[in-house]
Amino acid sequence: MTPTLHILLAICLAPALALVLLLIPSRARSLREALAVVAATANLGLVATTFGQQSRIELPWLGTSFDLSLRVYHTASFVTTAAAGFGLLVTLYSLPFMRKHSAHGAHYALMLLSLGMANGAVFSNNLLLLLFFWEGLLGTTYGMIAIGHAGAFKTATKALIISGITDLCLMLGIALVWAQAHTLTMTNLRLPLEGMAPAAFVLLMIGAISKGGSMPFHSWIPDAAVDAPTPFMAFLPASIEKLLGIYLLSRLALDLFELTPQSWLSTLMMVVGSVTILLAVLMALIQKDYKRLLSFHAVSQVGYMILGIGTAVPIGIVGGLFHMINHAMYKSCLFLTGGAVERQAGSTDLASLGGIGRKMPITFACFIVAAASISGVPPFNGFFSKELVYDGALERGTIFYLVAVAGSFLTAASFLKLGHAAFLGPRDKKNDGVREAPGAMLFPMLVIAGFCIFFGVNNAFPIDQLIVPMLPEHLIAEARSAGTHFSGWPSNPTLVAMTAAALLGALINHGFGVKLYGSGLHAADHIHDSPGLRWVYDRAERRWFDPYELFMRGSAYFAQAANKIDRANDWLVVGLGRLAQFASRGVRAAHTGNTSAYIVWSLIAATFIVIYLGQ
Amino acid sequence: MNDAIVEIAMLVTFVLMALWAVLATKLLRAVVALAATSVLVTLLLFRLDSPLAAVFELSVCAGLVSAIFLGAITLTQPENEAEVAVSAKERIRRYWYLPPLLLLLGVALLQVALPDVPTTAAAADDVRKVLWTSRHLDLLGQITVLVAGAFGVIVLFKEARKNER
Amino acid sequence: MLTLFVLVPLLVLLLLNISWRALPRIVPQAAVLVLGFADVVFGLALPTLPVNSEIPVLSELHFGLVADDLTRVFLVSIGLVICAAAFVNQESMTTERAHRNFCSLLLVSLIGMNGAVLLSDFFSLYVFLEVTAIASFILIAIERGIFAVEGAFRYLLLSAVAAMFMLTGVGLMVFTIGDTTFSAVHESLTIANGSPLLLKMAVGIFIIGLFIKGGLVPFHGWLPGAYSSAPPGVSVLLAGIVTKVSGIYALVRIAQDVLVSDPSLSMILLVAGSASIVVGAIAAIGQSDLKRMLAYSSISQVGYIVIALGAGTELGIVAATFHLFNHAIFKSLLFVDSASVESRLGTTDMGKMGGIGAKMPWTGTTTGIAMLSAAGIPPFSGFWSKLLIVLALWKAGREGFAILAVVASVLTLGYFMVMQHRAFFGKPSTQLDSVKEASAGYVVPAVVFALITVLTGVFFPLLKDSPLSFLLLNKGLSW
Amino acid sequence: MSGELITLYVTAIVLVAVTGLYYLLVTTSLIRAVIGLELVTKSITLGLILAGRLTGKVGLGQALAITLIVVEVVVLVVAVGLILLAHRHTNKVDTRDLRSIKG
Structure with a gap:
């Protein structure tokens, strides 16, 4: 197969099969499912075999500056393979989950369409072509949310409008790039950050981080977590959109622009990253719903990637990119466990869950692996990527490092809470009949959890084979001359110790929280009440209670602030709608139905035109 | 005079x-x-x-x-x-x-129109020749307009018959 | 050869009306469809035809008609929309008599539009636009309801004002150069002897007339009334093609052949275009009637076409033409869908349609496609034309207007979301239980148009080598 | 033809056109509105002929004027048809009765 045909097939095959799928009547659900699995597998096979290839396809169009060009190279192969892998796993997972859903066919068709669009976006070597596929994904996102339950329309609209606006920023950024460089072919671009280029960078960055789900463009994701079918969450916001967003961000930072650590844009990215980490995780901490909590983490974790890439130093970039692939794994795994719990226990409300770990041991095990991974517990993959990000952040400023560690602490705390509330503790009577999820749902979870361990224990493989080749030559050379090692155990023991302290702190904090507010810890009461020790505990309680409460109160304020930002976002969307309605009333009032008035408008405008022309 | x-x-x-x-x-x-x-x-x-x-x-x-x-x-x-x-x-x-607005429109026209009036004498190019050689598309247009007018009369003037469904 | 585009419909029109009582209802319908389809086919095949060879019998009647890529785009669009209007009318007209008259007037309209896109003379343009307009006045009022009469009469009055401007322009042309052909005016403008200012004024005043006919803000007063009060088939015709041919086609023609990249013309087009985009979109947001909302959306979309022309470059003309084609397709599609909803519910009030999408899946889906295309979401064709418009403006150094065009497309998205939300999504109310999908006469054109939108969008990069390459006016791009 | 006379012609044409347009706008009678329209048409007819005469293209001017007259009379017929239809509905020929489509 020629490379040309290969790539075109990778872009067109899945969407074409999606159309075929839509033609299958809804009676033949199994046939649809089989076709979807076949298509997702074929897609994975197609993109996986592009590894190691280097080729370009040029379709001249609109003269020299708008060639439609596609390019196969290491980064693209890697990102599309990852996306295709998640696509296949989520497809498998959907089989039992979506079986009875009314929009069964649309779900699979939109998934396949998204896969084709994602391949197209990554293989594009021209910004315009990228924009085409990028906005195409916007359409499928809209569709996949909208097929959720009856009220999902509102969320879908919110997603469409927020992403639509950021995609317009992307479009303007592309126009600016074009004005500056007179080319849109990505391999020919290397813009110094001067003149209009920073504006272009910021606009393009908005497009990229919005797709990645960063603050302040995130607010539709938690809503979608409630409204959209769970496979969608694992599929688009948790994995594919994140991969794409960070892919574009890395292309921007690494080779489309000459981003240096000295540049204020680098600092801007780090600030955006840090703020996203902190605010989103604070929001996550107070959530009472399994999927909603996860979705705020999906926002928070993207902060690490932006932070890592924003450092503009090799180690940070490697960390950010490694975190991208790790996050896609553990977050989709977490959403899959969430979906399994939802399907088996009938709810994702933490108040009505609890104690189902025994009933669903495999799901619980997968949850533990993924949760440990997201919290940065060694030796899972999240630990290694976070350490790399920390290293890069510390190089640029202690404050960024501290925020990142604080984020880690809070992440761990919130997952302890989540795991405890959902899987441990007393079990509600109605959950006694809960059984383990079916095999088709467990298989993807297990595969991904396995990868979390594999990428952690054997991190040399992903880092050296997959991530480092993504860096441009000059950065690799820079790292080599500095003698930096990316893979293996983190080189800086102080950082590891700090991480360990943060995790331990989270554990202790959780223990105290549970002790003070939780149930099921009465077993410790007799120690507490024993003479002598009681006085110590009282003091200890008072001593520990205060900072805890203070902290909780403080974090509540933060959380409220984060909530305000969230609401402000909503308000803006709704408020703009109101403003438009208000303006509309004004315009409509002017149309009185009086023909003479209409003619007079025309005459007045005509007078202006005549006078203008007569000058 | x-x-x-x-x-x-x-x-x-x-x-x-x-x-x-x-x-x-x-x-x-x-x-x-x-x-x-x-x-x-x-x-x-x-x-x-x-x-x-x-x-x-x-x-x-x-x-x-x-x-x-x-x-x-x-x-x-x-x-x-x-x-x-x-x-x-x-x-x-x-x-x-x-009225002032319309006059303004008219005066604006007059202002540019008047300064350079060509004063060529009337030459006789025959209207029939013009109509049949260079403007015969307009004649076709006239025919169509008249047909359209006929339909206008049929549609707008004719009383609707009561027994029509 | 080109003469036949005008002569054949005229002949068919006359033949149909010689003995029409004897003809079954299907004959005039078939005649319209065949002639519309012929427009599409010959529009596509024009370069391969012996255009300039004279047919022996008709050699006396060569009317000086010319055709280029722009003409072909319009011939294809005219044919498609005429066919759709005939389909919709077949379903919606209740009385036999109205149906026959409708078909005949559709043919009159076809003659007018075919003539208008083929000729190359300002005064003839006025005549043929007036033919189309007269057919439209009668068509709007064909069911003789009071609202329709009001819409038609308002259209007539504003159209008369437009004619006044166009004729003033023609008069000034005769006064300055004694000729009204496009080429003569263009030559006199470029060689700059005599009085180019007065001649430019003449073209400018003619253009004011075109603004009224095309319904640009603030010349648009007649448009919402005419669109929303007309019978369903007529709305499709008016929104899909009539206003585009009568107003916008001529603007494109003038920008391409007469006033080539003139800065003051550009400025006027830019201002009028952006006013239309914004005012049309804002007015559309607050509408509760589906057809009226679509009418205001038409104003906004026409604004995009005009703003692209205002770029004053060849890329701008290409973008405008392509958007015009797309607009003809998706706006006709939307009006066809509104007609099918009206046929089932008897109303176009969006408040009474909640959840109709579930009951009428074809209608709902095709509306969604048209709406996304209009808002410029890929992979539908509207995305490419809006992109070309933005690029053209940017390339011409009109960055502000480019940004305005981009930002206003959020408004477009906004009002279409409102429409989808009110009319098609959500739970169907119990009153709509008995509602079924519309009949084939509505669904077939809707699906065909939706396919055109999708296919043009998806295969846009391949347009160059396809028979549709003329959509991009080859000479306008460094291909 | 002398310059002053041409000025007079143009002034008369503009005056009649303005009168007709003004009348079209201010009258409440549909029939009177159409009368205003006719006045405008007349001034334009005269203007076309004058323009043709001044550039020595009398034939062209006449050809345009004749076509114009034919087109406008058909527009007039349609307008009167619409007025009669409106009259059938409202029993009046008042422009204020044709103001129900708004907003």
Whole structure:
């Protein structure tokens, strides 16, 4: 197969099969499912075999500056393979989950369409072509949310409008790039950050981080977590959109622009990253719903990637990119466990869950692996990527490092809470009949959890084979001359110790929280009440209670602030709608139905035109 | 010199007739004034060496158009003259700015139009030749317009038959 | 050869009306469809045809008609929309008599539009636009309801004002150069002897007339009334093609052949275009009637076309033409869908349609496609034309207007979302239980148009080598 | 033809056109509105002929004027048809009755 045909097939095959799928009547659900699995597998096979290839396809169009060009190279192969892998796993997972859903066919068709669009976006070597596929994904996102339950329309609209606006920023950024460089072919671009280029960078960055789900463009994701079918969450916001967003961000930072650590844009990215980490995780901490909590983490974790890439130093970039692939794994795994719990226990409300770990041991095990991974517990993959990000952040400023560690602490705390509330503790009577999820749902979870361990224990493989080749030559050379090692155990023991302290702190904090507010810890009461020790505990309680409460109160304020930002976002969307309605009333009032008035408008405008022309 | 005076008189009458058509309180008089305006246009067209157009103007505008208006007036309820006067006054008050605006539009045109008037003498290119050689597409258009007009009459004037579904 | 585009419909029109009582209802319908389809086919095949060879019998009647890529785009669009209007009318007209008259007037309209896109003379343009307009006045009022009469009469009055401007322009042309053909005016403008300012004024005043006919803000007063009060088939015709041919086609023609990249013309087009985009979109947001909302959306979309022309470059003309084609397709599609909803519910009030999408899946889906195309979401064709418009403006150094065009497309998205939300999504109310999908006469054109939108969008990069390459006016791009 | 006379012609044409347009706008009677329209048409007819005469293209001017007259009379017929239809519905020929489509 020629490379040309290969790539075109990778872009067109899945969407074409999606159309075929839509033609299958809804009676033949199994046939649809089989076709979807076949298509997702074929897609994975197609993109996986592009590894190691280097080729370009040029379709001249609109003269020299708008060639439609596609390019196969290491980064693209890697990102599309990852996306295709998640696509296949989520497809498998959907089989039992979506079986009875009314929009069964649309779900699979939109998934396949998204896969084709994602391949197209990554293989594009021209910004315009990228924009085409990028906005195409916007359409499928809209569709996949909208097929959720009856009220999902509102969320879908919110997603469409927020992403639509950021995609317009992307479009303007592309126009600016074009004005500056007179080319849109990505391999020919290397813009110094001067003149209009920073504006272009910021606009393009908005497009990229919005797709990645960063603050302040995130607010539709938690809503979608409630409204959209769970496979969608694992599929688009948790994995594919994140991969794409960070892919574009890395292309921007690494080779489309000459981003240096000295540049204020680098600092801007780090600030955006840090703020996203902190605010989103604070929001996550107070959530009472399994999927909603996860979705705020999906926002928070993207902060690490932006932070890592924003450092503009090799180690940070490697960390950010490694975190991208790790996050896609553990977050989709977490959403899959969430979906399994939802399907088996009938709810994702933490108040009505609890104690189902025994009933669903495999799901619980997968949850533990993924949760440990997201919290940065060694030796899972999240630990290694976070350490790399920390290293890069510390190089640029202690404050960024501290925020990142604080984020880690809070992440761990919130997952302890989540795991405890959902899987441990007393079990509600109605959950006694809960059984383990079916095999088709467990298989993807297990595969991904396995990868979390594999990428952690054997991190040399992903880092050296997959991530480092993504860096441009000059950065690799820079790292080599500095003698930096990316893979293996983190080189800086102080950082590891700090991480360990943060995790331990989270554990202790959780223990105290549970002790003070939780149930099921009465077993410790007799120690507490024993003479002598009681006085110590009282003091200890008072001593520990205060900072805890203070902290909780403080974090509540933060959380409220984060909530305000969230609401402000909503308000803006709704408020703009109101403003438009208000303006509309004004315009409509002017149309009185009086023909003479209409003619007079025309005459007045005509007078202006005549006078203008007569000058 | 005499020719010029005749022409000036005709122009003045033309404007006066138009004003009369506008100011007449009775609709019937307005239509008569319109016909008179048409006649003056006809005369002016003759003065401008355009006999064929003049004949058309006379037959179609002064004749057919007046007939159509008379038909319309007889088929509709007569106006209440007092009400017409009141509403006219009210509307004139509301649209007070229009005459200056329109005159501004006209003057704007005059300003650019007048400075370079070409003064070539009238050359005789035959209208029939022009119509049949360079403007025959317009003739095709005229035919289509007349067909469309016929359908207009059929659709808009004909009473709907009661037994039609 | 080109003469036949005008002569054949005229002949068919006359033949149909010689003995029409004897003809079954299907004959005039078939005649319209065949002639519309012929427009599409010959529009596509024009370069391969012996255009300039004279047919022996008709050699006396060569009317000086010319055709280029722009003409072909319009011939294809005219044919498609005429066919759709005939389909919709077949379903919606209740009386036999109205149906026959409708078909005949559709043919008159076809003659007018075919003539208008083929000729090359200002005055003839006025005549043929007036033919189309007269057919439209009668068509709007064909069911003789009071609202329709009001819409038609308002259209007539504003159209008369437009004619006044166009004729003033023609008069000034005769006065300055004694000729009204496009080429003569263009030559006199470029060689700049005599009085180019007056001649430019003449073209400018003619263009004011076109603004009224095309319904640009603030010349648009007649448009919402005419669109929303017309019978369903007529709305499709008016929104899909009539206003585009009568107003916008001529603007494109003038920008391409007469006033080539003139800065003051550009400025006027830019201002009028952006006013239309914004005012049209804002007015559309607050509408509760589906057809009226679509009418205001038409104003906004026409604004995009005009703003692209205002770029004053060849890319701008290409973008405008392509958007015009797309607009003809998706706006006709939307009006066809509104007609199918009206046929089932008897109303176009969006408040009474909640959840109709579930009951009428074809209608709902095709509306969604048209709406996304109009808002410029890929992979539908509207995305490419809006992109070309933005690029053209940017390339011409009109960055502000480019940004305005981009930002206003959010408004477009906004009002279409409102429409989808009110009319098609959500739970169907119980009153709509008995509602079924519309009949084939509505669904077939809707699906065909939706396919055109999708296929043009998806295969846009391949347009160059396809028979549709003329959509991009080859000479306008460094291909 | 002398310059002053041409000025007079143009002035008369503009005056009649303005009168007709003004009348079209301020009248409440549909029939009177159409009369205003006719006045405008007449002034334009005269203007076309004058323009042709001044550039020595009398034939062209006449050809345009004749076509114009034919087109406008058909527009007039349609307008009167619409007025009669409106009259059938409202029993009046008042422009204020044709104001129900708004907003």
